[in-house]
Amino acid sequence: MRLSFVLSEIFSGLRRNLSMVVSVILVTFVSLSFVGAAGLLQAQVTQMKGYWFDKVQVAVYLCNSTSVSANCPVGADGAATPVSESQRTAVEDALKSDEMKSYVAMYEYESPEEAYKHFQEQFGNSSMADLVKPDQLPASFRIKLVDPEKYQVINERFSTMPGVDQVADQRQYLDKVFQLINVASIVAVIIAAVMIVCAVLLVATTIRLSAFTRRRETGIMRLVGASKSVIQLPFVLEGVIAAAIGAILASGVLWAVLQFVVTDRLAAENPQVAFIDPTEMFWVAPLLILIGVLLAGLSSLLTLRRYLKV
Known part of the structure; x- marks a missing residue:
């Protein structure tokens, strides 16, 4: 009897405030989509770091005629x-x-001819390919480190050696990419925070209006001895149901983006990049639903304490 009463009150409240409930669903959907996107972006950063940091190398570039390093003295003709x-x-x-054994996992030598060949393969469709000559590209040693974080040891050891133009850590180029993704994550979090505040306020407004329109019913329930939890539960569940629907929609959209945009398109076109896959939603979706339910539940309870005297 009590369960059927609570359910009837919930559906009655949802029906009476349908437009507000739809608004709560949409705002929750948008806000939690940004929350999920921020989490997925951080997962992408972690995935790429774990994948690329094992593959990046330190390059020890040797002197050639275009070098400007102090280790490459200038000859009589003015060239290095x-x-x-x-x-x-x-x-x-x-x-x-x-x-160096404890730092260098492996290395390989790349001659100027090999460097030019690789350059042509990479930029063959660009106008840059015609501007670079073979003697402009230096010979180099490509070093794979046991621990990529130990770049500074290699730099200190080789940067001052005669014949060495410079020592370059390829991670610095990846760090720029990771910084851009991190900025996008921060922006998503900020937008999500604003939207969550809007969702909380909207839930509170919806519950307040629902309580006001049903004040006669709650008054009768108090007179017949209904408990505080029985009176408040339908109102709380209205907000929770709306927020849960929004969270489920957000999870569905994020999964669709991962499946059809990231996996089916980006990953297929860029097999050299380690993209996250839709299985990430196994931890993101429950988290989004939990956040939505908690925010709606707490917002509803606080609103009822102020506007529904039981």
Whole structure:
């Protein structure tokens, strides 16, 4: 009897305040979509770091005629002196040394001819391909580190060696990408916070109007001895149901984006990039529903304490 009464009151309240309930669903949907997007963006950053940081290398570029480093002295013709064979051998011997064994997982030498070939493969469809000549690209050692965070050790060891133009950590280019994703996450969180405040206020307004329109019914219930929880429960569940629907819609849209945009399109077109997949929604969706239910429930309870005297 009590359960059927509570259910009838819930559906009655939802029907009477349908427009407000739809508004709560939409605002909750938008706000939790931004919350979920922020979480997924952070998951993408973590995924890319774990994938790319194992693959990035430190490049030790050797002197050529276009170098400007102090390690590359200028000859009589005004051009830098290219690295000599003995200098190149000294760098390679240092990489093989016992001192570097705990830092260097592997390395490979790339000659200027190989560097030019790789450049043409990468920029063959660009006008840049015609502007670069083979002698403008330096020879280099590509080093894979045991721990990518130990770049500074390699930099200190090789940057001052004769014949070395510069030591470059390829992670710095990835860090720029990660920073952009982090900025997008922060923006999503800020928008989500504003929208969540709007959702909370809208839930409170909806519950307040519902309580006002049914004040005669609640008065009769008080007179016949209905408990506080029985009177308040339908109002609370109205807000919770609306917020839960919004959270489910947000989860569905985010899953669709991951499946049809990220997995089916971006991942297929960019197999070299480690994208997150729709399985991430297994932890995002329950979290969004929990956030929506908690916000709606707390907002409803606080509103009822002020406007519904039981």
